[in-house]
Amino acid sequence: MEQRYRRALLWYPRKWQRENADVVVSTLLDMADGAGRSAPRRSELLHLAMSGVAFRVGVFLSSAARDGISTIALGSGAMFAVAFFVVHTWSPWSPPDLRSGPNFQGFGPFVNAGLIIYALWVGAFLFGLVGMQRAVRGVMIVAVVAPTVLGLLNRLQSDIRFGPTSTTLAFFTLLALLVLVGTPRDVQRLSLVALATTVALLAVEVRIGVPASAFLDDRYFWHEAGSLFNVTSLVVIGLFVAIALGIARRGTWAQIVLGSLIPWAGVWCAAAIRVSYWDAFGFLCLLLATAAVSVAGVLAIRRSRETVPRDDWADQ
Amino acid sequence: MKNVDMREPTFMVLAALANGRKHGYALIGEAGELSNGRVKLKVGTLYAALDRLQSQGLVASAGEEVIDGRLRRYYELTDSGAMLLEDEVSRLEGNIRQAKARLRLRAAAGRVS
Numbered sequence: 001m002e003q004r005y006r007r008a009l010l011w012y013p014r015k016w017q018r019e020n021a022d023v024v025v026s027t028l029l030d031m032a033d034g035a036g037r038s039a040p041r042r043s044e045l046l047h048l049a050m051s052g053v054a055f056r057v058g059v060f061l062s063s064a065a066r067d068g069i070s071t072i073a074l075g076s077g078a079m080f081a082v083a084f085f086v087v088h089t090w091s092p093w094s095p096p097d098l099r100s101g102p103n104f105q106g107f108g109p110f111v112n113a114g115l116i117i118y119a120l121w122v123g124a125f126l127f128g129l130v131g132m133q134r135a136v137r138g139v140m141i142v143a144v145v146a147p148t149v150l151g152l153l154n155r156l157q158s159d160i161r162f163g164p165t166s167t168t169l170a171f172f173t174l175l176a177l178l179v180l181v182g183t184p185r186d187v188q189r190l191s192l193v194a195l196a197t198t199v200a201l202l203a204v205e206v207r208i209g210v211p212a213s214a215f216l217d218d219r220y221f222w223h224e225a226g227s228l229f230n231v232t233s234l235v236v237i238g239l240f241v242a243i244a245l246g247i248a249r250r251g252t253w254a255q256i257v258l259g260s261l262i263p264w265a266g267v268w269c270a271a272a273i274r275v276s277y278w279d280a281f282g283f284l285c286l287l288l289a290t291a292a293v294s295v296a297g298v299l300a301i302r303r304s305r306e307t308v309p310r311d312d313w314a315d316q
Numbered sequence: 317m318k319n320v321d322m323r324e325p326t327f328m329v330l331a332a333l334a335n336g337r338k339h340g341y342a343l344i345g346e347a348g349e350l351s352n353g354r355v356k357l358k359v360g361t362l363y364a365a366l367d368r369l370q371s372q373g374l375v376a377s378a379g380e381e382v383i384d385g386r387l388r389r390y391y392e393l394t395d396s397g398a399m400l401l402e403d404e405v406s407r408l409e410g411n412i413r414q415a416k417a418r419l420r421l422r423a424a425a426g427r428v429s
Binding site for chain 2: 016020022023024026027028029030031034044047048050051052054055058
């Protein structure tokens with residue numbers, strides 16, 4: 001039993017393990033003795049793993065930054081889910097013959113099974129609005145796994161053309177991971193993020209021809225709105241904003257901007273690979289180097305000026 | 317120190333240490349007792365909270381001892397920690413007074429109507 005607990009503590013940083021492992025294992029063994037157990041509970045090991053990962057993340061990100069990133073990911077992800085469902089999965093205004101073909105099986109009255117992922121997001125958003133954080137977390141854990149399962153099923157059925165595309169699946173997976181980084185506890189901010197995302201998405205969808213162009217699958221969205229130029233612009237602007245915020249001693253906001261760029265960095269990779277694999281690789285190296293230098297700079301500035309210890313990050 | 321966002325596990329840890337030093341297992345038991353069994357601190361949560369509270373100077377390590385081959389580390393409340401706990405208790409008491417006053421008004425309004 002002790003060995004299993006020690007293995008679970010490997011999720012923590014080595015320095016932390018050196019200083020605390022013996023004490024924590026003793027407490028865990030005391031707990032097991034108190035409950036009359038001779039083996040660790042699975043939930044106990046899972047919680048240790050999650051706490052260890054949270055500790056590693058918490059070394060770099062404050063609680064406020066993680067909650068901010070989580071809020072933006074949930075608010076924007078839910079509205080993306082609604083838009084992708086209405087426009088790229090349901091598309092009620094499109095003629096039925098556009099949604100049939102030899103390679104296309106559909107999903108009930110809908111174009112594809114993306115509905116499953118989108119429903120999870122809407123559910124999590126509603127839970128977030130009423131403050132049911134545990135439910136949000138539970139749904140988001142499913143939302144991390146669901147896109148991969150759906151992608152595999154699509155490929156097994158050779159039904160990949162009408163998606164959801166790999167870019168969509170990866171985008172929602174990254175967003176779900178970001179929601180799990182913190183707790184979207186500020187309902188007002190969550191609503192604001194959702195509203196801003198809705199307005200932005202309406203503008204983008206109208207610009208790419210919805211609803212006049214009948215049915216447009218999500219591939220079209222990424223080709224048009226998520227083109228390499230657009231996403232590069234977004235990521236570069238985001239990086240500059242983060243650097244400016246860091247210099248302006250707004251470290252938490254800089255971290256929130258940087259964290260929120262992660263799904264878009266994923267979209268950027270997909271867009272770059274579509275254009276040219278090797279060029280994409282070069283660009284990616286350049287971007288990663290720039291991001292690493294930027295993050296290091298922001299953190300250095302923040303730490304050099306930090307006077308207040310970080311607040312709660314583990315009380316979740 | 318700003319304490320409006322103190323969450324329940326933090327409050328329980330500080331409250332459990334208010335009457336003397338304790339080790340991790342005792343803290344978990346005490347938090348459960350304080351909340352009538354409602355708060356069940358997990359070990360990962362407890363030590364994360366203790367790490368943070370130590371870095372904030374609210375809790376300090378108060379010695380170690382080996383009992384039955386198991387290493388126990390004791391923790392105690394610092395003066396800053398005690399002050400913060402008192403502030404939080406005052407804040408909660410204020411909230412309770414306000415809530416009770418409103419409930420009394422509601423009950424009185426119910427009797428009138």
